[in-house]
Amino acid sequence: MLIYDILPFCVQTQRLIKNTSALRFGILGAARIGPEALFKPAKTHPDVVVTAVACRDKTRGQQYAQKHDIPRTFSGPNAYHGKSLHIYAQKLVTDPDIDVVYIALPNGLHFEWTMRALEAGKHVLVEKPLTNTAEEARQIFALAEEKGLVALEALHTVFHPANHRVREIIQSGELGKVKSVVSHFIFPRFISPLFFEKDDVRFHYDLGGGSMTDLGVYPLAEIRFVTSSDTVPLEVISAKAVGHPKDPERIDRAMHIVYALPNTDATAEVNIDFSAPGWGPFGLLPRMMRIDATIKLEGGSIFIYNFVMPAAFHFIRVTPKKGSGRFEQVYTFKGGKGERSWSTYRYQLEAFVDKVRGRTPSFWHEPISSISELETVERVYTKAGMQPRPASAYKRQG
Numbered sequence: 001m002l003i004y005d006i007l008p009f010c011v012q013t014q015r016l017i018k019n020t021s022a023l024r025f026g027i028l029g030a031a032r033i034g035p036e037a038l039f040k041p042a043k044t045h046p047d048v049v050v051t052a053v054a055c056r057d058k059t060r061g062q063q064y065a066q067k068h069d070i071p072r073t074f075s076g077p078n079a080y081h082g083k084s085l086h087i088y089a090q091k092l093v094t095d096p097d098i099d100v101v102y103i104a105l106p107n108g109l110h111f112e113w114t115m116r117a118l119e120a121g122k123h124v125l126v127e128k129p130l131t132n133t134a135e136e137a138r139q140i141f142a143l144a145e146e147k148g149l150v151a152l153e154a155l156h157t158v159f160h161p162a163n164h165r166v167r168e169i170i171q172s173g174e175l176g177k178v179k180s181v182v183s184h185f186i187f188p189r190f191i192s193p194l195f196f197e198k199d200d201v202r203f204h205y206d207l208g209g210g211s212m213t214d215l216g217v218y219p220l221a222e223i224r225f226v227t228s229s230d231t232v233p234l235e236v237i238s239a240k241a242v243g244h245p246k247d248p249e250r251i252d253r254a255m256h257i258v259y260a261l262p263n264t265d266a267t268a269e270v271n272i273d274f275s276a277p278g279w280g281p282f283g284l285l286p287r288m289m290r291i292d293a294t295i296k297l298e299g300g301s302i303f304i305y306n307f308v309m310p311a312a313f314h315f316i317r318v319t320p321k322k323g324s325g326r327f328e329q330v331y332t333f334k335g336g337k338g339e340r341s342w343s344t345y346r347y348q349l350e351a352f353v354d355k356v357r358g359r360t361p362s363f364w365h366e367p368i369s370s371i372s373e374l375e376t377v378e379r380v381y382t383k384a385g386m387q388p389r390p391a392s393a394y395k396r397q398g
């Protein structure tokens, strides 16, 4: 089970009549994230159909396709690795009946398969983090631009109106300048095995695992987005990693990071953990699951609870130093597209399709934001005394 499996997004499952020329998406990997990030949102988008999945294992691929109503399966052993063995994934990305490739593979494979899809002339929606290195991200956006294709890192949270509302409150100036931010994304140890597999892709260095690449990109994106500092890498003042038992030297189970926000003396502190131990005598008292951010400003504070899955439930508490506070919950944009039931992924899909269709999306997660996010991730690992995630061996073709 993963965190999104427990969310009540079922309201999104009503069926629509699709456009006859709807964009045909193919997913690489019979991935756990597929249903929440693409299949459910696609059900309410008239211009999206999911038509194919590539999977290493034939039986599992077929079961996945059947379960999620995906008409075509490309599968066979070792679909993603080796010179000739990647044939099934390559068949999907080069298939003339696919318009968009959705890359839901482990992080360390994102670069190669995004490049292969772009080389084949396909638009690409890539799971977060876009790549293992900032240089790889630059290559992706350069190729996408050269080919006139859309490539988007699926950093879905920044598409949701709740996070836009926090940014709007800060930008309005009602509470003055930002002084500090503190953010958490923490899974307590007692429930961690429910969300992460024993041998999870997140715990493999060669696959780009680690708490910073997996969990850390969310608080990082939130901090940068709400403080409008998402076009430059953040300076990392300090970063302390706790090693994961599977590979303690290279994989971080937890990270404590302090960033400097640009053009100000404000700092942002982040705590992330795949499996936070209990506290108190013998660590017997369990910790709470935490997904929140507190922004302190000159004139008060803003707290957002659940900036990662705000469609399930969230609240924004605004506490001015003078006067009374308030709570807000924001599920739609005023006068914009969207519905109460739309998840972060659904808003993201709307924007992605708008972009592919040549319309201006109401919001876009720009290439510069992805590149500078990855520069920051590299800085965090270096500061923490760990090797940044390894670059892919894949070289652009042609």
Ligand SMILES: NC(=O)C1=CN([C@@H]2O[C@H](COP(=O)(O)OP(=O)(O)OC[C@H]3O[C@@H](n4cnc5c(N)ncnc54)[C@H](OP(=O)(O)O)[C@@H]3O)[C@@H](O)[C@H]2O)C=CC1
Pocket: 002, 004, 028, 029, 030, 031, 032, 033, 034, 037, 054, 055, 056, 057, 079, 080, 104, 105, 106, 107, 127, 128, 129, 154, 156, 201, 207, 214
């Ligand atoms: N946007 C979001 O909210 C979320 C995003 N993610 C991101 O999505 C991506 C996939 O995560 P998730 O769905 O949890 O992952 P899964 O564990 O489901 O793995 C995804 C796919 O990767 C392939 N795979 C697994 N292990 C290996 C391996 N050792 N070598 C090569 N391929 C392998 C499998 O392909 P096959 O089916 O062919 O066996 C699998 O289907 C990650 O980048 C993650 O960061 C994840 C969760 C939430």
Ligand SMILES: O=C1OC[C@@H](O)[C@H](O)[C@H]1O
Pocket: 003, 214, 215, 308
């Ligand atoms: O949304 C998420 O929550 C849990 C993580 O492990 C996952 O990769 C992430 O995207």
